[in-house]
Amino acid sequence: MEITYLEAIRQALWEEMDRDERVFMLGEDIGVYGGAFKITKGFLDKFGPERVIDTPLSESAIVGAAIGAALMGMRPVVEMQFADFIACAFDQIVNMAAKHHYRIGEPVPMVIRAPYGGGIHAGPYHSQCPEAWFFHVAGLKLVAPSTPRDAKGLLKAAIRDPDPVIYFEHKYLYRHMKGEVPEGDNVVPIGKAEVKRKGSTMSVIAYGAMVEQSLAAAEKLVPEGIDLEVVDLRTLQPLDMETILTSVKKTGRALVVHEAPKTGGIGGEIAARLAEEAFRFLDAPVVRVAAPHIPVPFSPALEEMYLPNADKIALKARELANF
Numbered sequence: 028m029e030i031t032y033l034e035a036i037r038q039a040l041w042e043e044m045d046r047d048e049r050v051f052m053l054g055e056d057i058g059v060y061g062g063a064f065k066i067t068k069g070f071l072d073k074f075g076p077e078r079v080i081d082t083p084l085s086e087s088a089i090v091g092a093a094i095g096a097a098l099m100g101m102r103p104v105v106e107m108q109f110a111d112f113i114a115c116a117f118d119q120i121v122n123m124a125a126k127h128h129y130r131i132g133e134p135v136p137m138v139i140r141a142p143y144g145g146g147i148h149a150g151p152y153h154s155q156c157p158e159a160w161f162f163h164v165a166g167l168k169l170v171a172p173s174t175p176r177d178a179k180g181l182l183k184a185a186i187r188d189p190d191p192v193i194y195f196e197h198k199y200l201y202r203h204m205k206g207e208v209p210e211g212d213n214v215v216p217i218g219k220a221e222v223k224r225k226g227s228t229m230s231v232i233a234y235g236a237m238v239e240q241s242l243a244a245a246e247k248l249v250p251e252g253i254d255l256e257v258v259d260l261r262t263l264q265p266l267d268m269e270t271i272l273t274s275v276k277k278t279g280r281a282l283v284v285h286e287a288p289k290t291g292g293i294g295g296e297i298a299a300r301l302a303e304e305a306f307r308f309l310d311a312p313v314v315r316v317a318a319p320h321i322p323v324p325f326s327p328a329l330e331e332m333y334l335p336n337a338d339k340i341a342l343k344a345r346e347l348a349n350f
Contacts, residue, residue, distance in 0.1 A: 030208055033201040035175035036140075037066050039182035040104065042212075044074055047102065050186055051078040053089055054106030054140075063108045064142065064201055086115035090139065094124050097137040102186055110143035110195065111155045124191040125166030134189035138182070144236055144286055145334055146199035150325035156235075156287035156318075158195055162264055162296070168217055169263040171195040173238035175206040177261055180215025188217060195263075197236045204239065220267035222274060226256035228348055229280035231340070232271055232297060234260040237284045243337035244344060253348045255282075263293060271297065272305055279310035280347055284340055289317035311350035316343050 030038070044050045051074075052067065058081040061068030071079045082089045086107065093103035107113050113120070120139070127135050145154040161167050168190050172178040178196065185192035223238060224245055233241045238259045245255035258274050260267065275281045281301055283294035298313040316335050324330045 028208055028210060029205055030175050031202055032175050032178050032196075032204040033064065033066060035179035035208055036182060036196055038208075039179045039186075040067070041070070041073075043183055043186045044070070044078065049100065050102045050104065051080065051096075052104045052106065053080040053082050053093060055082055055084055055089075055108045057081060057106050062106065064198070067106070086112050087119055090116040090119040090124070093137050093139075094119060094127070094135060097135045097191075098127070098133060103137045104186060105137065105139045107139060107141045109153045110141035110157055111152055113139070113141055113157055117160070120161070120167070120191070120193075121164045125164050128190065129166060135191045136189050137191050138185045139191070139193045141193055141195050142198045143195050144197040144199055145323050145330055146236065148325065148327045148330060149198075151322035154323035154330075156285070158193075158263055159287055159292050161193055162293050166191070167264060168192040169195065170217060170261065171197070171235045171263055172215075172261060173197075173200070173235055173259050175204065176208045176213065177215050177221075177259075179208050180213045181217065181261065183212070183214045184217050187214075192217070195235065199236050200239075215261070218262050218265045218267060220258055220260045220262065220270040222256060222270070223259045224255065224257040226254040227278060228254045229282055229344060230256045230258055230271070230274040230278045231282045231284060231344070232258045232260065232274075233284040234263060235286060237286055237335060240335065240337045241284055241340055244340035247337060247341045248344060251345070253344060255344060266297070268300055268304070271301070275301060275305050276308045279308060280350075281309070281313045282316065282340070282344055282347055283313065284316045284335060286318055286335060288320045289315055290320040292317050311347055314343055314347050316340050
């Protein structure tokens, strides 16, 4: 069945709440209003105010309450209205949720849904990609699906996981991306990347909205004889280096793409790991395509210049192929 990325998230939440009474949701405007993006519309009527909780505007309190509920055996799903606001809950996430298991041995089964990314002209306070902030923190799992199938399957896996998971859902993909989603209980394992397109010239390693752009770049380059293999990370932490290394060892070249700024981004870690673990297989330097080190512009024209896209990926791929 073909559905949107947004509908896939909605289905995963509905099915998991229906399946397990321990699952409940909390966040700003998720109940009566149905969520900022209407993902939770109708949930209040179905599951009631004890399981669909409209909270005050305090991300630290929301996440703190979720941690407490998780420690008591519940499975809370927090909605950050926009991923940008997650900074307000930074201490709770990195010093409480991420470290509790290591300190005491108790699981912390909770999910934080973080709508992230640009492309919708929302400006610097509603368009950030904050995944690298948490990539550095031991004890968290991070996922970033690029397709409806993975959006549904990874959210189900995250809700069932015993560890805290930050689920990065790209706002641009909500209604722009449609795809086939299997019927039934479709669960995608956390920690496993997927080759979305096989190729031989170089490996393009991407996640989130940049997977679609990488696949578009691959089609642009077909007439030029440049054959891109596109690896979708799907999970950012734990990072599936096995799949990345297998692809890069085959092609001999690596292009890492992410929407977040290049400085301090996840692409830098991947490039370093490739230098350490696959240097003798590389025929060229590892190249990154990412946003510049500035806040996301509000102007549509400036935002288009800021964001990586298929043309920018194709340009770097040509340079790398000719190295």
